[in-house]
Amino acid sequence: MESERLAELLRLSSMKTIPPPCPEPESGQKYWRSLDQLADAPEFRQWLEREFPDGASEFTDPVSRRKFVQVMSASFLLGGLGVLGSGCRRPEEKILPFGKMPEGYVHGVPQFFATAMPTRGGAIPLLVKSHENRPVKIEGNPDHPDSNGSTDTFAQASILSLYDPDRAQRYTQGGNTISKEKALDTLTNVAKEFALNRGAKVAFVME
Amino acid sequence: MPAIFPKWTNQLPFILVVGGLLTATSVIGGLWYYFTPKYTRVGYQPIQPVAFPHSVHVDQLGLDCRYCHNAVETSWYSNVPSANTCMNCHNQVLKDDPKLALVRESYASGKPIPWVQIHKVPDYVYFNHSVHVNRGVSCVKCHGEINKMDEVYHAKPLSMTFCLDCHRNPELNVRPNDKITQLDWNWDADPHKAADMKLKFGQEAVKDWKVNASQNCSACHR
Numbered sequence: 001m002e003s004e005r006l007a008e009l010l011r012l013s014s015m016k017t018i019p020p021p022c023p024e025p026e027s028g029q030k031y032w033r034s035l036d037q038l039a040d041a042p043e044f045r046q047w048l049e050r051e052f053p054d055g056a057s058e059f060t061d062p063v064s065r066r067k068f069v070q071v072m073s074a075s076f077l078l079g080g081l082g083v084l085g086s087g088c089r090r091p092e093e094k095i096l097p098f099g100k101m102p103e104g105y106v107h108g109v110p111q112f113f114a115t116a117m118p119t120r121g122g123a124i125p126l127l128v129k130s131h132e133n134r135p136v137k138i139e140g141n142p143d144h145p146d147s148n149g150s151t152d153t154f155a156q157a158s159i160l161s162l163y164d165p166d167r168a169q170r171y172t173q174g175g176n177t178i179s180k181e182k183a184l185d186t187l188t189n190v191a192k193e194f195a196l197n198r199g200a201k202v203a204f205v206m207e
Numbered sequence: 208m209p210a211i212f213p214k215w216t217n218q219l220p221f222i223l224v225v226g227g228l229l230t231a232t233s234v235i236g237g238l239w240y241y242f243t244p245k246y247t248r249v250g251y252q253p254i255q256p257v258a259f260p261h262s263v264h265v266d267q268l269g270l271d272c273r274y275c276h277n278a279v280e281t282s283w284y285s286n287v288p289s290a291n292t293c294m295n296c297h298n299q300v301l302k303d304d305p306k307l308a309l310v311r312e313s314y315a316s317g318k319p320i321p322w323v324q325i326h327k328v329p330d331y332v333y334f335n336h337s338v339h340v341n342r343g344v345s346c347v348k349c350h351g352e353i354n355k356m357d358e359v360y361h362a363k364p365l366s367m368t369f370c371l372d373c374h375r376n377p378e379l380n381v382r383p384n385d386k387i388t389q390l391d392w393n394w395d396a397d398p399h400k401a402a403d404m405k406l407k408f409g410q411e412a413v414k415d416w417k418v419n420a421s422q423n424c425s426a427c428h429r
Contacts, residue, residue, distance in 0.1 A: 092253065093324040098289035099317035108282035 107132070114141055117155050122146075124155050135162055244366040252360035253323040257309050265354040265390070272346055272353075272388040283335040287322055290314040325361050326350065333429050342416050343381030347390040348373065354390045370427065377420035378409030 036044035098105075105111075111130050116123040125144035129137040138159045142149030161167065171183035178186075194202050240246055264270045273279060275288035290313035297307055313320045326349070328334050340346070346353065349369075351362025363369060373380045382405075386392045394401035394408075412418065 090327075093327065095287045095322040095324050096319035097287045097322070098291075099313045099315075099319060100291045101289035106278045106282050107286050108278065108284035 110136070114143075117158060119154075124151060126151065126155060128159075135159060244364040244369075248361045248366075249364055250360060251325060252358055253325065255323055255358065256321055258306055258358065260357045261353050261359060262355055262357050272390075279336045279340055281337055283333075283337060285336040290320060325359055326365065328365060332427050334427065340387050341384070342418050343384055343387070343412055344373070345382055345387050345390065345392075348380060352390055371422065374420040374422050374426075377418050378413045379405065381409050381412045381416075381418065383408070 032038040034044070111133075113128045113130060113135075114125070115128055116125050125141040125147050127139050127141045128135045129139070136159070138151065138155055140147045140149040140151040140155070171178050171180055173183065173186065194200070265272070275292055276285045277288075279285040290310050293307075293310045294314045297304075297310065301307060309320055312318070349363055349365060353359060353362075382392070382394075394404045
């Protein structure tokens with residue numbers, strides 16, 4: 001009788017992934033899944049019957065739930081007093097206008113910049129929409145006779161490369177960070193040096 | 208046998224009902240008064256880094272609002288002027304005044320003056336200045352009589368019902384487009400005549416300008 005009820009328990013769905021009951025063969029070899037099952041140890045029987053292991057549903061931490069709620073309510077109360085003390089207003093926000101505003105700049109209205117994206121055969125004329133000097137959308141330049149405002153998938157997707165985290169964000173020389181001025185100086189010197197021999201033995205390596 | 212309850216408990220149901228009603232009324236009334244923008248926002252007057260008197264510049268000198276807030280007609284955002292706008296005049300007028308030290312410093316260094324924001328709709332509200340000032344809604348409707356203020360304060364509640372009051376009756380709240388920045392302008396000295404003129408103009412303007420004062424939620428909460 002007892003074993004029948006146990007077998008019923010095994011068929012119940014459970015929170016724990018219990019191996020589905022294998023149909024035991026009527027005759028022949030009996031299979032077992034662990035040494036405990038083979039020995040039919042009482043610990044194993046208990047483990048099989050209980051859904052959760054011992055102690056899983058008990059909160060034995062010395063900080064009791066009651067204590068936790070007490071502490072948290074006290075801290076919320078203090079937080080509320082702090083808000084009241086600050087005048088019960090939404091936080092103060094600052095408006096920071098330019099010192100010298102660029103001519104023609106209007107905050108809140110996008111600016112459009114005409115540019116081009118080089119391709120192997122030439123370039124695609126583009127118009128870049130930009131909010132607060134942050135480019136947000138690339139379209140073809142409708143005023144350019146080369147494209148009449150059309151773009152290709154590469155030009156459309158190239159906006160993403162501007163926000164690529166792998167994009168170089170500093171100047172380096174031999175792996176060390178250098179200042180922008182120094183980098184430009186170095187490049188100017190290189191340009192001067194090779195201007196003498198009309199660029200012989202110069203090669204650019206680009207990723 | 209002595210009474211289990213003392214005699215005053217006969218009054219208890221009455222006390223409970225009346226007390227409960229009084230408490231509920233005062234709680235609702237208190238929330239109504241103290242927890243709405245009419246109380247929490249109106250009158251907010253923070254101290255600004257530079258004591259800029261609108262009364263002097265607008266009322267006495269007659270500057271137009273759009274001399275400084277020049278983007279109000281083209282952008283959703285009405286800009287606070289940059290220091291170079293101030294310096295257009297103040298490189299001649301009061302050019303060594305200590306009150307303007309921060310402006311000169313900002314102009315020289317490019318570091319912004321940290322003005323304290325007063326009028327702010329919540330982030331979940333979209334408000335476009337240009338569409339309002341180009342359709343006959345005056346600055347004074349939402350900002351109050353800025354031209355009379357020495358230091359700007361929050362004059363109107365800018366609550367949701369404040370917006371909707373106007374959006375429900377746009378014809379009563381528009382004025383000719385060339386009078387938008389004349390904050391103390393009135394239709395007529397005679398209030399009856401003024402009301403008639405206002406209604407007549409408003410009805411025509413709403414039709415001609417195709418004013419779509421939407422009351423749809425997504426007009427502002429977009």
